[in-house]
Amino acid sequence: MENAGSQVAADAISLKEPSEIAPNLYQDVNQQSARNLSGKNEQSDIEIHVEHKQSDGPPSHVPPEDESRSAEDSPSIRSKDSSGASKKNVRPSKETPAGAQPQEPTKADIPLEPQRAPFHRMHKCTLYETNARYWITGGDVLDQNFRILKIDRTAPPGQLNIFEDGNVYSKKETARLLDAIDEGNKVTGGLRIKYIFWGLLGFIRFTDAYYMLVITKRQQVAMIGGHYIYQVDGTELVPLTTGSMTSFAKNRNPEETRFLGILEKLDLTRSFYFSYTYDITRTLQFNIIRHRSAVNEGVRLPHLDCNDMFVWNRHLLKPAVDVLESIFEWCLPIIHGFVDQASLDIFGRRVYITIIARRSRFFAGARFLKRGANDLGYVANDVETEQIVSEMCTTSFHAPGPRLFANPTYTSYVHHRGSIPLYWTQDNSGVTPKPDIDLNLNDPFYQTAALHFDDLFARYGTPVYALNLIKQREWTPRESKLLQEFQSALAYLNQFLPPDKQIQYNAFDMSRASKTRGGDVIGSLEIIAEDIVRKTGFFHNGDVNHDSPQVQNGVARTNCIDCLDRTNAAQFVIGKRALGHQLRALGVISDDDVEYDSDAVNIFTHMFHDHGDTIAIQYGGSHLVNTMETYRKINHWQSHSRDMVESFKRYYHNSFLDSQRQEAYNLFLGNYQWTQGQPMLWDLASDYYLHHINPRTWLGRDRRNYIHWYTPAHLEQRSLPPAPMAKQGTLVEGVDGVDDYWLEYYKPLAVSSFLKVYTYRMNASTRYLPERPAHDIKYDFSPFKPRPTAHGPSPDSPEKKAPRRGVTIVDPHGERVSLRQHSSHTDVPSGPFQPGILRDAQFETDVPPTVPTNGAFRPADKSLMTQWTLKQFHENSLNPSVTPEEADEYERYISHPLSLPLVVSSELPSDTDRDFVHYVHSGTGQAPPPPPSSSLSPTRTTEEDGYYDDDVDGGVAAGERLADFADFVAVREDPLTVWEEDGEKKRYKAYRQWLRGKSLFKQSKVDPEYRS
Secondary structure, three states, X not given: OHHHHHHHHOOOOOOOOHHHOOOOOOOOOOHHHHHHHOOOOOOOEEEEOOOOXXXXXXXXXXXXXXXXXXXXXXXXXXXXXXXXXXXXXXOOOOOOOOOOOOOOOOOOEEOOOOOOOOOOOOOEEEEEEOOOEEEEEEEOOOOOEEEEEEEEOOOOOOOOOEEEOOOOEEHHHHHHHHHHHHHHOOOOOOOEEEEEEOEEEEEEEOOOOEEEEEEEEEEEEEEEOOEEEEEEEEEEEEEOOOOOHHHHHHHOOHHHHHHHHHHHOOOOOOOEEEOOOOOOOOOHHHHHHHHHHHHXXXXXXXXXXXXXXHOOOHHHHHHHHOOOOOHHHHEOOOEEEEEEEEEEEEOOEEEEEEEEEEEOOOOOOOOOOOOOEOOOOOEOOOEEEEEEEEEOOOOOOOEOOOEOOOOOOEEEEEEEEOOOOOOEEEOOOOOOOOOOEEEOOOOOOOHHHHHHHHHHHHHHOOOEEEEEOOOOOOOOOOOHHHHHHHHHHHHHHHOOOXXXXXXXXXXXXXXXXXXXXXXXXXXXXXXXXXXHHHHHOOEEOOOOOOOOOEOOOOEEEEEOOOOOHHHHHHHHHHHHHHHHHHHHHOOOOOOOOOOOOEHHHHHHHHHHHHHHHHHHHHHHOOOOOOOHHHHHOEOHXXXXXXXXXXXXXXXXXXXXXXXXXXXXXXXXXXXXXXXXXXXXXXXXXXXXXXXXXXXXXXXXXXXXXXXXXXXXXXXXXXOOOOOOEEOOOOOOOOOOOOOOHHHHHHOOOOOOOHHHOHHHHOEEHHHHOOOOOOOOOOOOOOOOOEOOOXXXXXXXXXXXXXXXXXXXXXXXXXXXOOOOOOOOOOOOOOOOOOOOOOOOOOOOOOOOOOOOOOOOOOOOOHHHHHHOOHHHHHHHHHOXXXXXXXXXXXXXXXXXXXXXXXXOOOOOOOOOOHHHHHHHHHOOOOOOOOOOHHHOOOOOOOOOOOOOOOOOHHHHHHHHHHHHHHHHHOOOOOOOOOOHHHOOOHHHHHHHHHHOOOOOOOOOOOOHHHHO
């Protein structure tokens, strides 16, 4: 060991030959196992298949990638074999013996061949340091297998020296190796622990040395198929330089300090997610199909094929590609967006609802700084939202058999949001909260929209349902400018597509509908959502021989101007309809609809509100301004103040903070890379060339066909491969060789507590249940039962309108029901049927009981109403009651005989109102009857009492009105002809205006005729 210590002291050890350090250290290691675990020959390298185009622009500009956007060059991070040959969309075929004919894999038992040993993913790492080196030890989930990584701290600026040891060590061997390194570096301070971290995000460089970004804190946020998804809660940027970090901070140049300050404005602890064993950059449908195809071809573990669009640390992974052989065993791809999961308790059955939102890293930025699309077809605020509904009968993706990746309890639905794919911008340099919209470039062939929709075809298939929610009519045209242009673009693109593959378009002015009194926004969206779900379908896993599996073909693309408030509400309604179909496919409910105000919809609404708030903060700087409560018109006035506050916050962020956030995005994503002698990031007047192709390269760029703008292979229908079965007794025993969920989810030999178990802490529907239901009410614990809310819909809401209050007309000859069961007037003799005084007999003849149903309430004495307390007034108002005396009086009133003599006398009663008598007789032109003698004094005249005879002006005016009325009701021989003498009549006023050119109908201020 002394010789080994001298070698380590010189720090010239080679981990490729560990036996030279400690000859007796590895005698107990099985040589065959070492060869299988060796990363030198068996582990695969990783490369990123995105090429950079040379540009004549400034070197500080990194041109956008993937100019052609073809199917073969779709951006993704893929692995390559040991020979360096790239594997693009090519899966290893099953080997066949010599002389045997290759056969297609079937659903029968397929023995899996030993491609390589399972991944040893690093779940927990420790960073050690010496004066000249960084040492990283990474352990697997069981803390049994370890690997070593060495980083040189003395490398010159701009150079990254990393050495990866391909051997796998036990915990005891790793400890002895670290002791040897510490012993050899005693002179310079030995080996010191710097950090314990949970993953490596990559390496980044500004102007000087490289930095290493590590995850120091994490939190479990979801579990899919036994694979955990974590949120990044803490990061640390470690400079790969010698000396302490304090001395490095003092000696670095001002530009380096400013770059670090810009990067710190991007909060990596908010809405960044990763997983060790599940590819969260892909949808559940894609992952299941990929694993099924790989197992059918005899591959145990398919190479990781991340979607490069959603890998936000892709720029940080580039330096590690050339120096690490197994990059994804050390580095973790992260997504930016939103992840949440909740549990539904359905009488003992557990159903998990998971929402995953993935934000695209292409053309990413702040609200007013990134609008429309760039010339590569990438749109602003591009977010893919996936909702996974699974019943937790079993945890994994596998069905009994074992039928691999064929668990029928997993379903998913994917929808998409993104800005309108046209060239348009908004200038927010002024103080206007809503700047004007400018259509910058007129593209008659709509190449940007063609690239965008071809990419949607490649990702989701057909049909693509475009739901446009922008305003259609405005006083000053703003959003409506884009309406006609977007319609023209889709009409142009659809004329070249097959009829059954065309883009489905639907324009719905959601803002106008929500502001209209009585407008049913939610009802209209429900109809649209049902049409969308039926056309696109959803993914349901399973085996065709035992279940009814299906795949989703197509996607709903929703947009408004910001793709925030209206889009989130529309996506919620679409997701709610899809949730009903998913629950029905799982056999949970018999209908495909779930009602509002139920526990299931309430928890789904809460999740979608968090989803919308998170997306809005990332793009707009504030929470949602208009939520589902706004569009359902619930707590309308209470939420109005909250909406105003969020509007002010959004305006402040857009005016003062968005430019700083945009610089942080450009630096972290690698859109800007520093080059000596070129402008700094903060000196650029605009970041246009960081997100668009240099115009000087347009002439040499391959133009896409204007007619065949789409890729025919993208229009093909997706299908689910047959469910493979693992043959027992082969190398792979059950599912252990194709899926390592068991060790991550259950963690054998690990001592834990309920407070640390994620499934115990998960948000569940039981939070909406009352602590102690009322004893006199049979409470329904179903999460699909609508619950009464404290604040119901507003009077303007079209949902669940209360019955209109009015008078109930009771036919006295109809079947009478007593107001109170103990009333003495219930036994009314029934005689022969007689026609009643009501005009029709279809009116309600039953009087609802007024006795309160709550037995604990006792009505107060109404004779002592003046002495009631405020509480008594409140209780008696909410529980109206009728006393027996009032009930008897009303019973006598409605049971009177119908053979009453009619009043035929012409004499006026003494209490008759004289003004009313004059009003009645004024229209006939006749003199009113004389008043009773008892009501007039001998000295008063009829004129003083307000009576007139037919000689005065009142009678003449009445006669003229009667003549006008007779002329009005007289019908001529040609009633549709308007004569000259009719022109001055009042009823022809609208006709006279029409002759002058005005419309017969009431005009709105936004109509062209009104303005003219």
